[in-house]
Amino acid sequence: MVKKPVPGAVKTRLAKDVGHEEAARLYKLMAEATWLRSAGPGYERWLVFEPGPETDWVRNWLPGAHSYVPQVDGDLGNRLRTAFEQAFAAGARAVAVIGTDSPNIGWRDINSAFELLNTGHQAVLGPSTDGGYWLLALSRFEPQVFEDILWSTQEVAEQTRARITARGLRFAELRTVRDIDRVDDLDSLWKDLTDNEVEQ
Numbered sequence: 001m002v003k004k005p006v007p008g009a010v011k012t013r014l015a016k017d018v019g020h021e022e023a024a025r026l027y028k029l030m031a032e033a034t035w036l037r038s039a040g041p042g043y044e045r046w047l048v049f050e051p052g053p054e055t056d057w058v059r060n061w062l063p064g065a066h067s068y069v070p071q072v073d074g075d076l077g078n079r080l081r082t083a084f085e086q087a088f089a090a091g092a093r094a095v096a097v098i099g100t101d102s103p104n105i106g107w108r109d110i111n112s113a114f115e116l117l118n119t120g121h122q123a124v125l126g127p128s129t130d131g132g133y134w135l136l137a138l139s140r141f142e143p144q145v146f147e148d149i150l151w152s153t154q155e156v157a158e159q160t161r162a163r164i165t166a167r168g169l170r171f172a173e174l175r176t177v178r179d180i181d182r183v184d185d186l187d188s189l190w191k192d193l194t195d196n197e198v199e200q
Contacts, residue, residue: 017183040107096137123171
C-alpha cells in the first residue's frame with residue numbers, strides 16, 4: 001500500500017521534525033526501496049495506491065506490479081479490509097499486505113509469511129516497534145480482523161492479535177521491525193538497510 005509522495009499528505013509526524021518537503025522526499029525514497037526489495041519469487045505484487053486518479057503516475061513511478069489498484073475511501077481498517085477482499089476475490093490463495101514505513105524488509109520476509117500460511121497458520125503478523133505492524137498475512141478473507149481497531153495508535157498490533165485470537169485462527173509472528181515515523185528513526189533505517197543489503 002502506497003501514497004503519492006505529496007508534501008503535507010505523507011509522513012506528517014516526521015514532517016514536524018524535518019518539514020513537509022523533506023518528509024515527502026524521504027517517503028518517496030522509502031517507498032522506492034520497499035518496492036525494489038519486495039520483488040521476489042513465488043508471489044504476485046499488487047500496488048494498492050492513493051489517490052485513485054493517479055494510476056498512470058504511480059505506474060510510471062513504481063513499475064512492474066501485476067495489478068494497480070486504487071485505495072478506497074475510509075480509515076486504514078477499511079482500506080486494508082478492501083485490499084484483502086479484492087485479492088481473495090481475484091483468486092489469491094493467500095494475501096500479505098505491507099506498507100512503506102519499514103523499507104528494511106525484503107522479499108525473504110514476505111516469503112516467510114507465505115511459508116507459515118502454507119504450513120497450517122491462518123494469519124501472520126509482522127509487528128513494528130511503534131505498536132503497529134509492518135505486515136499482515138491471511139490465508140482467507142477475515143473482515144473481523146479489521147474491526148474496532150484504534151488505528152495510528154500503539155494498540156494496533158495488540159488489538160489485531162486479539163481479533164485474530166477471537167476468530168480462533170492459528171497465527172505466527174515475524175521479526176519486530178522499526179517503523180520510520182520520527183527523525184530519530186532515520187539513523188536506524190540507514191543502518192538496517194546497509195546491514196541487510198547483502199542478505200536481500
